[in-house]
Amino acid sequence: MFDWREWLHRLNYQPLLYFDHNATTPVAPAVRAAMAEALAGCYGNASSLHTLGRTSRGLVETARRQVAEGLHCPPERVFFTSGGTEGNNTVIKGVFAARGGGHLVTTQIEHESVLGACHQVEAMGGRVTFLPAHPDGRVRAADVRAALRPDTILVSVMHANNETGAIQPIGEIAAVTRAAGVPLHTDAVQSYGKIATDVDALGVEFLTLTAHKINGPKGAGALYWRGTTPFQPLIFGGDQERKQRAGTEGVHQLVGLGAAARLAAGRRESEFRRLAGLRRTLVTGIRRLHPDAVINEAEPGHQLPGTVNVSFPGKSGLRLLAGLDCHEIGVSIGSACTADRIEPSHVLLGMGIPEERALSTIRLSLGSTNNRLSVRFFLWALERVLRTDPPGFAYLDPHHLTAEVIRSPATFLVDLRFPHERLLAPSIPGARLWSPFGFERHIPEIPRDKRVILMCATGVLSTGSGYRLASSGHGDVRVVFGGYSAWRGLNPGLVERLAAEDAAGGRRPQE
Structure with a gap:
C-alpha cells in the first residue's frame, strides 16, 4: 500500500508540527494586524491628556472590555499585568502582605509561579499547606475544607492543569471557602478562552490569565479582582491600573490581548469540539501503537480538550522528545534537569504517579496549528521513534x-x-x-x-x-x-x- 508519509519522509519533507500549545501559542493573524495598527498610529502615553494619549487610553479600555466579556464581569474589575506569573505573584504575595501574615492553602500540582510565590511566603514567615491531587489529577473540595485553619487568608487552586489538562472543581471549592470566609484565587492561564470562565459561576475573588496561551502576544495578561479582599500591589511608582499596578501601559500588547480574547470567545465552543475530536484520534492511535501506554487524564467532562499527557512504560520521555524533534515535531515533558539528575514532573508526583512512570511521560497539547493531517503524521513519526531508538x-x-x-x-x-x-x-x-x-x-x-x-x-x-x-x-x-x-x-x-x-x-x- 502506498504510504504518503513515508514518501514525504524520503523526499526529506519535514513539516514543523507543533504539539506544545499549552506552553505558548502562535500569534493569530488578526491579533498581529491589530497590534501592528496600534504600533503604527497610537504611540501616545495612555496616561496623557492630549489627543494621542486619549486615543491610546481608548484602545486600552477597549481591550479591558474585551477581556471582561470572557469573564462576564464589569471591565473595572480587570487589571492588566505582564502575564500569569506576575498576576499569581501579585495575588499571593499581595494578600499575604496586606494581611501581615497568615496561612495559605494551595496544591502540589500548581504552576511554578504559584508554587514559587508560596515558597516566598514561607520564607517571609508564612505557612502554606500544599494539597496533593487524586490520581485523576483533580483536587477535592473536601480536602480543601480539611486544610482550612482559623488563620487561613487565601486558597489558590488552578482552574485547569497545564500538564494533564484536568479541570479542577473550582465552583465546589469556592462554596467551601465562601462558607469559611476565605478568598479564593484561581490561575486560569490554561482555561481562559478554552472553557467557560464566568467569575460569578466560579465564585472566585481573584483570577489570573495571560494572552500568549490564546494566540496573543507574550508579555500581556490580566488579573480579575472582585474587590472585597485587599491586597498590596506588587509594583509601585505610578497610578496606572487604578493604583494597583504601576507602569506605563504597553498599548499594542494590550490591544493584542483584547483581540486574542475576542477571537477566543468567538470560536470557543467550535474549537472545543474540534480539539476534542483530534484528541480522541490521537489517544486511539497512541494506544494502538503502544498498548501499554497510560493516558494520565481526568474523567470525561473534567478534561481540557487539547491536552494529552501520556506515559510510555519502559521508555524515556526525554528520549521520546528528542526522537520526535528529529522529525520536526515539538512536544514537551514535565521533567526538569537539576544538578545531577532529571527530576520527574512535580504535577505527576503530586498525583501519586511513581517516579519511573513520570519520567516516561510526554505531553501533547493541541491548538490552532493542528488538524487531522498533523495528528496522522505525528502518529506515523511516533511509530518510527518507538521502533528505531538509535542504539548508539x-x-x-x-x-x-x-x-x-x-x-x-x-x-x-x-x-x-x-x-x-x-x-x-x-x-x-x-x-x-x-x-x-x-x-x-x-x-x-x-x-x-x-x-x-x-x-x-x-x-x-x-x-x-x-x-x-x-x-x-x-x-x-x-x-x-x-x-x-x-x-x-x-x-x-x-x-x-x-x-x-x-x-x-x-x-x-x-x-
Whole structure:
C-alpha cells in the first residue's frame, strides 16, 4: 500500500508540527494586524491628556472590555499585568502582605509561579499547606475544607492543569471557602478562552490569565479582582491600573490581548469540539501503537480538550522528545534537569504517579496549528521513534567524565552551552565550543571512529543533539547526564587543573 508519509519522509519533507500549545501559542493573524495598527498610529502615553494619549487610553479600555466579556464581569474589575506569573505573584504575595501574615492553602500540582510565590511566603514567615491531587489529577473540595485553619487568608487552586489538562472543581471549592470566609484565587492561564470562565459561576475573588496561551502576544495578561479582599500591589511608582499596578501601559500588547480574547470567545465552543475530536484520534492511535501506554487524564467532562499527557512504560520521555524533534515535531515533558539528575514532573508526583512512570511521560497539547493531517503524521513519526531508538545513543554518568576520558585521543568532546553560560563557568579544555542551535551543520566534522561526548548546561539540549547524531549513523554518542552543572559539581577543581595544564602546554579550546 502506498504510504504518503513515508514518501514525504524520503523526499526529506519535514513539516514543523507543533504539539506544545499549552506552553505558548502562535500569534493569530488578526491579533498581529491589530497590534501592528496600534504600533503604527497610537504611540501616545495612555496616561496623557492630549489627543494621542486619549486615543491610546481608548484602545486600552477597549481591550479591558474585551477581556471582561470572557469573564462576564464589569471591565473595572480587570487589571492588566505582564502575564500569569506576575498576576499569581501579585495575588499571593499581595494578600499575604496586606494581611501581615497568615496561612495559605494551595496544591502540589500548581504552576511554578504559584508554587514559587508560596515558597516566598514561607520564607517571609508564612505557612502554606500544599494539597496533593487524586490520581485523576483533580483536587477535592473536601480536602480543601480539611486544610482550612482559623488563620487561613487565601486558597489558590488552578482552574485547569497545564500538564494533564484536568479541570479542577473550582465552583465546589469556592462554596467551601465562601462558607469559611476565605478568598479564593484561581490561575486560569490554561482555561481562559478554552472553557467557560464566568467569575460569578466560579465564585472566585481573584483570577489570573495571560494572552500568549490564546494566540496573543507574550508579555500581556490580566488579573480579575472582585474587590472585597485587599491586597498590596506588587509594583509601585505610578497610578496606572487604578493604583494597583504601576507602569506605563504597553498599548499594542494590550490591544493584542483584547483581540486574542475576542477571537477566543468567538470560536470557543467550535474549537472545543474540534480539539476534542483530534484528541480522541490521537489517544486511539497512541494506544494502538503502544498498548501499554497510560493516558494520565481526568474523567470525561473534567478534561481540557487539547491536552494529552501520556506515559510510555519502559521508555524515556526525554528520549521520546528528542526522537520526535528529529522529525520536526515539538512536544514537551514535565521533567526538569537539576544538578545531577532529571527530576520527574512535580504535577505527576503530586498525583501519586511513581517516579519511573513520570519520567516516561510526554505531553501533547493541541491548538490552532493542528488538524487531522498533523495528528496522522505525528502518529506515523511516533511509530518510527518507538521502533528505531538509535542504539548508539546513551547517557554518561557525570562521575565517569574523568580527566583520563577527557584527555583520551578516542574522545571527541563538544560543549553545547551558550556563550553567556561559558562566561559564567569556563569550558573544559579541548572541547569544541558549538551552539546547540547550530549543531547540525557541524555533524560532518565529527569523526565516526571516536566516542562523541556532548554536554550542555543541564543535559536537555544536548539530548536532542545526541539523538540526531546517533540517528545519522554515529555509533558511540554519549550525553553527560545533568550537563555541565552536574559534572562541575561532582568534579570541583578539575576544569581549573586541566586549564592550568593546557596553559602550560599552550593548548586552547577549539571553536
